[in-house]
Amino acid sequence: xxxxxxxxxxxxxxxxxxxxxxxxxxxxxxxxxxxxxxxxxxxxxxxxxxxxxxxxxxxxxxxxxxxxxxxxxxxxxxxxxxxxxxxxxxxxxxxxxxxxxxxxxxxxxxxxxxxxxxxxxxxxxxxxxxxxxxxxxxxxxxxxxxxxxxxxxxxxxxxxxxxxxxxxxxxxxxxxxxxxxxxxxxxxxxxxxxxxxxxxxxxxxxxxxxxxxxxxxxxxxxxxxxxxxxxxxxxxxxxxxxxxxxxxxxxxxxxxxxxxxxxxxxxxxxxxxxxxxxxxxxxxxxxxxxxxxxxxxxxxxxxxxxxxxxxxxxxxxxxxxxxxxxxxxxxx
Numbered sequence: 160x161x162x163x164x165x166x167x168x169x170x171x172x173x174x175x176x177x178x179x180x181x182x183x184x185x186x187x188x189x190x191x192x193x194x195x196x197x198x199x200x201x202x203x204x205x206x207x208x209x210x211x212x213x214x215x216x217x218x219x220x221x222x223x224x225x226x227x228x229x230x231x232x233x234x235x236x237x238x239x240x241x242x243x244x245x246x247x248x249x250x251x252x253x254x255x256x257x258x259x260x261x262x263x264x265x266x267x268x269x270x271x272x273x274x275x276x277x278x279x280x281x282x283x284x285x286x287x288x289x290x291x292x293x294x295x296x297x298x299x300x301x302x303x304x305x306x307x308x309x310x311x312x313x314x315x316x317x318x319x320x321x322x323x324x325x326x327x328x329x330x331x332x333x334x335x336x337x338x339x340x341x342x343x344x345x346x347x348x349x350x351x352x353x354x355x356x357x358x359x360x361x362x363x364x365x366x367x368x369x370x371x372x373x374x375x376x377x378x379x380x381x382x383x384x385x386x387x388x389x390x391x392x393x394x395x396x397x398x399x400x401x402x403x404x405x406x407x408x409x410x411x412x413x414x415x416x417x418x419x420x421x422x423x424x425x426x427x428x429x430x431x432x433x434x435x436x437x438x439x440x441x442x443x444x445x446x447x448x449x450x451x452x453x454x455x456x457x458x459x460x461x462x463x464x465x466x467x468x469x470x471x472x473x474x475x476x477x478x479x480x481x482x483x484x485x486x487x488x489x490x491x
Contacts (some may be wrong), residue, residue, distance in 0.1 A: 171205035196251050197319075199489010203245040206329070207481030209263055209445070210238040215472040217347050218303040221276040222293075231281075232271075233304045234343070239265035241479065247317075249489065254318035263477055267305040271378070274298045280345040281411065282357035282404040284456075292347035300348025301355075308340040309477065311423070313369060318486055325377030335369040335391045337423060339451050340360075356404040363451040365395025365421040375431075382430045387444065393421035397458045414456040421451040429481075438485040 217234040241264075247257030278301060279293035292300070315333030322328055342360045348354040370388025378384065398415035429442025453473035 161432050196321075198251040198486065199242040199251050199487060199488060200248050201246070201257075201485060201489070202372060203243075203259075203483060205243040205245075205261075205483035207241045207243075207479035207482075208238050209241040209477050209479040211236050211263070211265070211477055213472065213473060213475040214305075214307070215313040216305055216343055218343065219301065219347075220279045220281055220284055222279065229331045230276075232303070234267060234269060234303055236265065236267050236305060236307065241346065241477075242307075243483075249317075249319075251420050254316060257313075257317060257464070259313045259315070262308075262310040264308050265306070267279045267307075269303045271301050271424055272302070273301075276346060278349070280347060280355045281356050281358050282343050282345045282411075283401045294347055294353055294355060296353070299349045301345060301466075304342070304346075306340070306342035308338075310338050312336045315369065316447050325383070327377075329337065329373040329375070330455040331369065331371040331373070331389060333369050334362075334366070335393065335423070336366050337391070337393060337448075337451065338364045339423065339448065340474040342450070346449035351407050354404075355406075357402065359399065359401045359454070361397065361399045361452070361454055363397035363419070363421070364397055365393035365419075367391055371425065381433055383433065384479035385427075385429050385431055385440070385442075387425065387427040389425040391421075391423040391425075393423065393451070394421055395421050395451060397451065397453070397455050399454050401456060412456060414454075416455040419450055419453075419455075423447065423451075424449075436487045440481075440485075441482045443478075443480050445476055447474065447476045449474045 169217050180404025181321040214234070214236050216234040216236070217231050218234055221230045221232055222228070241262065243259060243261040245257055245259035247255055249255030265350055274297045276299070277293050277295050278299045280301075301368045311327075312332055313335050315331050317329055319327055319329040339362070341359075343356060343359040345357040369389055371387065373385060373387045376384045396417050397419055398413070398417070400413045401411065403410040425444070426446075429440045429444070431438050431440040450473060452475050453471075457471065
């Protein structure tokens with residue numbers, strides 16, 4: 160069976176190849192990408208294979224029955240297919256306005272059978288109503304699940320400046336709305352019939368300002384290298400809920416935090432092939448999210464830090480290999 164990562168990458172590269180072929184067939188004389196003098200509407204579509212990194216989703220601790228050494232069981236999230244859409248209008252040297260939307264949505268399930276270790280679930284942390292803290296009779300069969308959703312809406316004012324014959328700087332300043340959701344689950348049973356069902360849900364929403372710049376270095380009339388860096392400074396709210404069912408004994412804990420600090424850093428490097436009113440690009444970039452992805456309940460620990468400690472992560476990233484098109488309806 161082919162992996163989802165390879166299928167997503169092949170779809171994205173096939174899309175880029177088809178669009179590039181259509182552009183070559185339909186293009187007239189070559190022209191540089193839109194600079195400071197461009198006026199008119201434009202739309203852009205971006206397709207990517209996106210890998211979440213730094214998730215550190217601890218689902219269980221495995222303790223061997225001989226030396227009692229501990230190993231953390233961390234979910235390995237796959238890359239997923241994502242898309243982004245942008246539309247706007249440029250008034251030439253007066254600048255322009257653009258609205259964009261990006262989203263990530265991925266669900267992950269992993270099945271396990273353990274015949275040698277004690278299995279301590281760590282999604283919930285320490286359960287105060289639970290007298291037994293793990294699954295001890297082999298074989299232990301368990302399933303871990305993860306769900307990650309993130310989205311961003313931007314409204315940006317931009318202004319492009321031609322600072323050389325083939326060098327353009329595009330300044331950005333605007334507003335950003337961001338949301339993040341994460342689910343983590345553990346469902347396991349052992350040979351004695353004992354079972355654990357645990358879940359965790361984190362949800363955050365934030366709003367703030369964004370500033371950045373896009374640098375375009377033209378090598379020929381048809382090709383340019385573009386680099387982007389942007390920073391978003393956000394304020395938001397977050398909440399978290401954990402539940403546990405340990406062989407019929409229930410536990411639940413909730414927490415929330417208002418006015419949390421959030422920051423998103425965007426970065427991108429792409430090669431752009433340009434025609435009269437059409438750009439086709441291929442690049443690598445992503446976003447780093449700070450603050451918004453932290454669990455307001457913190458790490459769950461008690462009694463044995465090696466057994467019950469869970470992640471205190473407060474930063475993750477989404478890295479993307481992406482391709483897209485920009486279509487303009489105005490004129491230079």
